[in-house]
Structures are given as C-alpha cells and as structure tokens.
Amino acid sequence: MDLYPLFDWLDTSLLADIAKAYGGVFAVVQMFHLLGMSILGGMVLVGDLRLLNVVMKDTPSEVVIESTHKWFGIGLATMVVSGIFMSSAVSLKLYYSEMFWAKMTALAVGVVFFYFVRRPLLSGSHSAIKPSVLKLMAVTSIAIWFTVAASGRWIGFS
Amino acid sequence: MGVCLAPCDNFKRTNTDEDCHSSMLNEWLLSLARFLDAQNWSTQIHESIYLYAWIETTHVxxxxxxxxxxFxxxxxxxxxxxxxVRASVIAERLDRPMMIGLALMVITGVLLYYAIPVRTTQSLWFRIKIMLFVFAAINAFAFRARMQASVGSWDTDPKPPRHIRMGAAASILLWxxxxxxxxTIAYDWFDCHKELPYAMYWAAGCVDEMAALASE
Incomplete structure (x- = not known):
C-alpha cells in the first residue's frame, strides 16, 4: 500500500502550516515528544529491569509491571500525537527517509510486542513463567524501545 | 555603582561594576571556548560523519x-x-539507575559542548539550559532532604503531602x-550573527557584537 497520498496531504495540512511557520511551537511539541519518550522509556525500563532482577527486587514484579501500563499508554499517546505534528513539517522528506521507516517499523514492533505479547503473558502470576523467558522478554523489550529512540534521533542525521 | 576600569574598556556603554563583571565573565568564557575550539579533538568530533551523531544519540x-x-x-x-508501592522504595531503588543515566548524559553533553564550544557558549538557550539544570539539581537535593525527613509519616500513602507533591511538580517542570x-540550542534565532538588541547580545555573551555596538 502506497502511503504517499497521506504524506502529501499532511504536507499541505494546517498542522504543517503551523509547524513550518512557528519554530517555537515546533520546539515545544518536540519537548513533549521527548518527555513522552522518557515516560514510556521509564516505564519500560522499570518493568524490564525488575524482570531482570536489577531494580526493586523487594517488590513483586506483578505489582511493578501492572503499575507501568497506564503511564506507558500515556507516554505512547504523547509520542504519537506530537510525532504526527513534527512529521507534518517535513512529511515528504520523511516519506523518502529510510531511517524514518526504520523507526516506524521498530515502533510498530514495539507496540505489537507490548500489547500482544508482553502484557498478556505478564498478566498472570510471573512464577508460572520460566525465569529465562521473563529475562528474554525484558531484554527484547529494552532492545526494541532503544531502537525506536535511537532511530528517531538518526532521522535528523540522515 | 562604581566605574569599571581597564579590563572593560571595550564596554564603555555599560561600565558599571555589575556589567563589567558579566562582560569579563563573558570574555573569559569565550576565551575558554576558543581555546577548546582550537583543539584537534574538538574539530575531529565536530567534523566526524558518525562520531558526533553517536554521541548525540547516546545523549538522547x-x-x-x-x-x-x-518521572x-x-x-x-x-x-x-x-x-x-512505598514511596521510599521507589526513590531508593531507582536512585542508582537514575544517577547512572545522569552521569552518562552529562559526559555526552560535555562532549557535545566540546565539539561546538564557541557557538554553544554564545547560545542564549544553552545558558538558560545550564541555569535550569542548576535549579533542577538544587531542587533535587532540597526535595530529597525534605522527603527523607518526613517520609516515615506518609510512606505508604497513595498521595504524599502537599509540599512533596510541589517538589515533584517543580522537578518535572524544571527538567x-x-x-x-x-x-532549541539547534535554532539560530538569537545567534550572535543576527541583528539583536544590546540586552540580547549581553544575555547570549556576544562579546564582539557588544563591543561593536558600544563603539558606534
């Protein structure tokens, strides 16, 4: 499916006009993007480091993981909304950027992994899951979200 | 206010003690930045295709x-x-990974400054950033002291007392x-090469531009 019409439409939208005309607004939205990423990253790291037995070893991992879900969603929503605004300023350039598509792929993998693998698997008692599986899941999750953040920064360099 | 003498001769328009000292500080900061800028390593990081990008990626x-x-x-x-989860458990257990992140962030931040020292020194945004960073650090130490002094009485409360919540809100806002x-350091809105009011040149530390305006 060719998404070019969507990017072309975004390039001429009101969002794009605002993003291109007001650098200050763009910078503030960029701040929200980074804050959203930090909230999401913090929740992922706390949960995954707990699964790896690195932090909060005296708190049940079920409690830690359950407490991160709401703020993970808030961080992700903040990232996506601010990301659409930021994309509108350079949407046609992004369409042809390999790094942008690498980030989008990593983001899609991350969302699918979180909502369809990690969350359902960790919704019950963690003692019923092999420790090696928990650790593998944590490492995979950290790797995916670090890839999302790093590839996002590299869009600016590509 | 007294009159500034020899070291501030370039700044005849602003020759009060206070302005003189800030001008001297700006001159000293610019000299340091030019010294760093002249070093081979600084140029190599700045002109490297991948190294600067990797340092910035690590910073992020x-x-x-x-x-x-x-957060x-x-x-x-x-x-x-x-x-x-008890508030003290969260604060104590996450302190180490947070400080590791802070240390690496500061190291990579210093390297980014080292790669582009002159422009960064004369960036209004960088100066505001450093001030906010200092305020955030002071708030963090004060917040930690207040928390440790009182945590026993509200540790298990889902909603901590007002003064603790205010400290946490200040922390989020400052960061x-x-x-x-x-x-915004990346934007050139207030760079020294732009035509700006004298006060902006002063705030950004545009020493040469201030001297040029003063001599007009």
Missing part, C-alpha cells in the same frame, strides 16, 4: 534513562503512579525546561 538515550527514572519517582511523589532549551 541516556536522557531517556535518566528522565524515565526521574517514575516524581509521578509516585505526585500520587499519580505506583500507589501501592521539561532543560529538555526544551536543549532542543
């Missing part, structure tokens, strides 16, 4: 680690997350300020 990733941990702690102190000013 460690920012995510540091701010991520900070978890601050959201707990605001009563918005982890309500069934948000550090992030936004960090991002």
């Amino acid at each position: 990733l460690t920012l995510m680690v540091f701010l991520g941990m900070l 978890v702690i601050d959201l707990r102190m605001l009563g918005l997350a982890f309500p069934n 948000a300020g550090v992030v936004v000013t960090g991002r």
Whole structure:
C-alpha cells in the first residue's frame, strides 16, 4: 500500500502550516515528544529491569509491571500525537527517509510486542513463567524501545 | 555603582561594576571556548560523519534513562503512579539507575559542548539550559532532604503531602525546561550573527557584537 497520498496531504495540512511557520511551537511539541519518550522509556525500563532482577527486587514484579501500563499508554499517546505534528513539517522528506521507516517499523514492533505479547503473558502470576523467558522478554523489550529512540534521533542525521 | 576600569574598556556603554563583571565573565568564557575550539579533538568530533551523531544519540538515550527514572519517582511523589508501592522504595531503588543515566548524559553533553564550544557558549538557550539544570539539581537535593525527613509519616500513602507533591511538580517542570532549551540550542534565532538588541547580545555573551555596538 502506497502511503504517499497521506504524506502529501499532511504536507499541505494546517498542522504543517503551523509547524513550518512557528519554530517555537515546533520546539515545544518536540519537548513533549521527548518527555513522552522518557515516560514510556521509564516505564519500560522499570518493568524490564525488575524482570531482570536489577531494580526493586523487594517488590513483586506483578505489582511493578501492572503499575507501568497506564503511564506507558500515556507516554505512547504523547509520542504519537506530537510525532504526527513534527512529521507534518517535513512529511515528504520523511516519506523518502529510510531511517524514518526504520523507526516506524521498530515502533510498530514495539507496540505489537507490548500489547500482544508482553502484557498478556505478564498478566498472570510471573512464577508460572520460566525465569529465562521473563529475562528474554525484558531484554527484547529494552532492545526494541532503544531502537525506536535511537532511530528517531538518526532521522535528523540522515 | 562604581566605574569599571581597564579590563572593560571595550564596554564603555555599560561600565558599571555589575556589567563589567558579566562582560569579563563573558570574555573569559569565550576565551575558554576558543581555546577548546582550537583543539584537534574538538574539530575531529565536530567534523566526524558518525562520531558526533553517536554521541548525540547516546545523549538522547541516556536522557531517556535518566528522565524515565526521574518521572517514575516524581509521578509516585505526585500520587499519580505506583500507589501501592512505598514511596521510599521507589526513590531508593531507582536512585542508582537514575544517577547512572545522569552521569552518562552529562559526559555526552560535555562532549557535545566540546565539539561546538564557541557557538554553544554564545547560545542564549544553552545558558538558560545550564541555569535550569542548576535549579533542577538544587531542587533535587532540597526535595530529597525534605522527603527523607518526613517520609516515615506518609510512606505508604497513595498521595504524599502537599509540599512533596510541589517538589515533584517543580522537578518535572524544571527538567521539561532543560529538555526544551536543549532542543532549541539547534535554532539560530538569537545567534550572535543576527541583528539583536544590546540586552540580547549581553544575555547570549556576544562579546564582539557588544563591543561593536558600544563603539558606534
């Protein structure tokens, strides 16, 4: 499916006009993007480091993981909304950027992994899951979200 | 106010003690930046195809680690997350990964400054960022002291007392300020080569431009 019409439409939208005309607004939205990423990253790291037995070893991992879900969603929503605004300023350039598509792929993998693998698997008692599986899941999750953040920064360099 | 003497001769328009000292500080900072800029390593990092990008990427990733941990702690102190985990447990257990993130973020930040020292020294946004960073650090130490002094009485409460919530909110706002000013360093709105009011040149430390305006 060719998404070019969507990017072309975004390039001429009101969002794009605002993003291109007001650098200050763009910078503030960029701040929200980074804050959203930090909230999401913090929740992922706390949960995954707990699964790896690195932090909060005296708190049940079920409690830690359950407490991160709401703020993970808030961080992700903040990232996506601010990301659409930021994309509108350079949407046609992004369409042809390999790094942008690498980030989008990593983001899609991350969302699918979180909502369809990690969350359902960790919704019950963690003692019923092999420790090696928990650790593998944590490492995979950290790797995916670090890839999302790093590839996002590299869009600016590509 | 007294009159500034020889070291500030370039700044005849602003020759009060206060302006003189800030001008001297700006001159000293610019001299240091030019000294760093003349070093081979600085040029190599700046002109490297990948090294600068990797340092900046690491800066952003460690920012995510540091701010991520900070947000978890601050959201707990605001009563918005982890309500069934003791506040002291969150603060103590996440302190080490947060400080590791902070240390790496500062190291990579210093390297980024070292790669482009002159422009960064004369960036209004960088100056505001450093001030906010200092305020955020002071707030963090004060917040930690206040928390340790009183945590026994509210440790298990889902919603901590007002003064703790205020400290956590200040922390989030100050760090948000550090992030936004960090991002705006890249913009050239108030760079020295632009035509700006004298006060802006002063705030950004545009020593040569201030001298040129003063001599007109």
